[in-house]
Amino acid sequence: MNETTPSQTVGPFFGYALPYGDGPRVVPEWHPDAIRIHGGVFDGAGEPLPDALLEIWQAGPDGEVPRAVGALTRDGHDFAGFGRCGTDAAGHYWFSTLKPGGPTPYLALLVFARGLLKPVITRIYFPDEPGNAGDPVLSGVPPERRDTLVAVREHDRSYRFDVRLQGEQETVFFAV
Amino acid sequence: MSDPHPPYLHPPYQSTPLRAPSRPLIVPAYGPDAVELSSPVFGHSELGTFDNDLTRQHRGEPLGERIIVTGRVLDSSGRPVPNTLVEVWQANASGRYIHARDQHPAPLDPNFTGAGRCLTDADGRYRFVTIKPGAYPWRNHHNAWRPAHIHFSVFGTAFTQRLVTQMYFPGDPLFAYDPIFGSIADEKVKERLISRLDMDTTVPEWALGYQWDIVLGAIPAEDS
Ligand SMILES: [Fe+2]
Numbered sequence: 001m002n003e004t005t006p007s008q009t010v011g012p013f014f015g016y017a018l019p020y021g022d023g024p025r026v027v028p029e030w031h032p033d034a035i036r037i038h039g040g041v042f043d044g045a046g047e048p049l050p051d052a053l054l055e056i057w058q059a060g061p062d063g064e065v066p067r068a069v070g071a072l073t074r075d076g077h078d079f080a081g082f083g084r085c086g087t088d089a090a091g092h093y094w095f096s097t098l099k100p101g102g103p104t105p106y107l108a109l110l111v112f113a114r115g116l117l118k119p120v121i122t123r124i125y126f127p128d129e130p131g132n133a134g135d136p137v138l139s140g141v142p143p144e145r146r147d148t149l150v151a152v153r154e155h156d157r158s159y160r161f162d163v164r165l166q167g168e169q170e171t172v173f174f175a176v
Numbered sequence: 177m178s179d180p181h182p183p184y185l186h187p188p189y190q191s192t193p194l195r196a197p198s199r200p201l202i203v204p205a206y207g208p209d210a211v212e213l214s215s216p217v218f219g220h221s222e223l224g225t226f227d228n229d230l231t232r233q234h235r236g237e238p239l240g241e242r243i244i245v246t247g248r249v250l251d252s253s254g255r256p257v258p259n260t261l262v263e264v265w266q267a268n269a270s271g272r273y274i275h276a277r278d279q280h281p282a283p284l285d286p287n288f289t290g291a292g293r294c295l296t297d298a299d300g301r302y303r304f305v306t307i308k309p310g311a312y313p314w315r316n317h318h319n320a321w322r323p324a325h326i327h328f329s330v331f332g333t334a335f336t337q338r339l340v341t342q343m344y345f346p347g348d349p350l351f352a353y354d355p356i357f358g359s360i361a362d363e364k365v366k367e368r369l370i371s372r373l374d375m376d377t378t379v380p381e382w383a384l385g386y387q388w389d390i391v392l393g394a395i396p397a398e399d400s
Binding site: 002003004005006007008009010011012013014015016017018043044045047049051055057058059065066067068069070071072073080081082100106108110112113114115116117118119120121136137139140141145165166167170172173174175176 | 180181184189191192203204206208209210211214215216223252253263265267274277278290291327336338340341359365389392394396
């Protein structure tokens with residue numbers, strides 16, 4: 001019997017240690033198929049979090065789980081599928097990545113922050129995907145809250161996804 | 177097995193009331209899928225030579241008590257997790273972070289950044305050489321001080337079991353006053369965050385050694 005090590009908050013002082021230059025750049029912005037996912041992280045008073053850390057992990061365009069090395073030092077060629085971005089002073093984050101393949105594309109998202117004693121776990125789905133209607137995870141979410149899991153298309157290659165930690169429009173978080 | 181993790185809402189830690197989710201978490205209908213049950217792959221070529229030795233990242237040696245911190249990353253059934261990324265960050269010996277927002281009026285050390293990383297070996301073992309971090313004050317409540325700690329980030333085999341936590345040192349008199357350490361109610365569970373002084377890890381006439389194993393949470397079966 002092994003006893004799980006409990007979580008503790010990432011705290012306020014990770015900024016010089018965890019974020020790295022190409023963290024948000026899962027693929028370079030000039031990649032012909034690059035999409036941009038960006039948004040804000042907000043607390044229960046609607047205030048932006050300037051000290052949150054977001055991580056995405058996702059399937060590649062072929063729908064497969066990436067097995068390539070290169071999430072820390074991007075080589076601009078292999079798709080490593082992992083991205084990390086700290087929010088800026090306005091609570092904003094961004095990623096440049098590829099849209100995952102498969103019937104219901106989504107990005108797994110973890111958010112860490114001071115005041116979060118453990119991360120929140122959620123998914124970023126894409127709008128206008130026929131697969132969303134039949135997706136077992138989305139379908140398991142109360143209908144009035146499903147929108148919180150679906151990014152908003154801004155233009156063809158840009159999507160907005162806000163994370164609301166608490167309150168009326170609180171993002172759906174998963175227990176897994 | 178009961179949930180070892182602290183709750184989101186722990187009012188004595190004053191950053192939690194506005195940041196803790198207030199709605200119940202949703203258990204995904206068919207459990208996590210292949211993406212969530214896997215984790216990114218990291219390679220040795222991505223790391224620098226001195227990433228795991230925080231005392232050799234600058235021209236001179238940092239001030240403070242040199243220590244070795246090592247242990248194994250294990251999955252929930254006790255199997256070592258090899259080749260997984262472990263990242264650490266910490267205050268210097270004076271209790272000061274290099275982070276721009278740290279306003280504690282204690283000296284910075286030009287020879288200490290306080291950030292390191294390594295990949296676990298075939299036995300799941302990580303090892304860092306560093307200096308013992310100092311306790312530091314924070315503004316959570318009047319006269320609030322954090323016990324000395326090293327922040328750890330561990331990937332493991334499943335993204336949803338990814339762990340960010342803090343390692344403490346044995347016998348710290350500040351434990352009783354810290355609402356972050358105290359966010360875990362069960363004394364036995366708290367102890368899992370405390371490293372152990374180990375004379376076999378200690379290198380005579382050079383550095384004290386501390387052992388601390390990290391056990392990741394169970395991965396739910398795909399069909400559960
Ligand atoms: Fe800290």
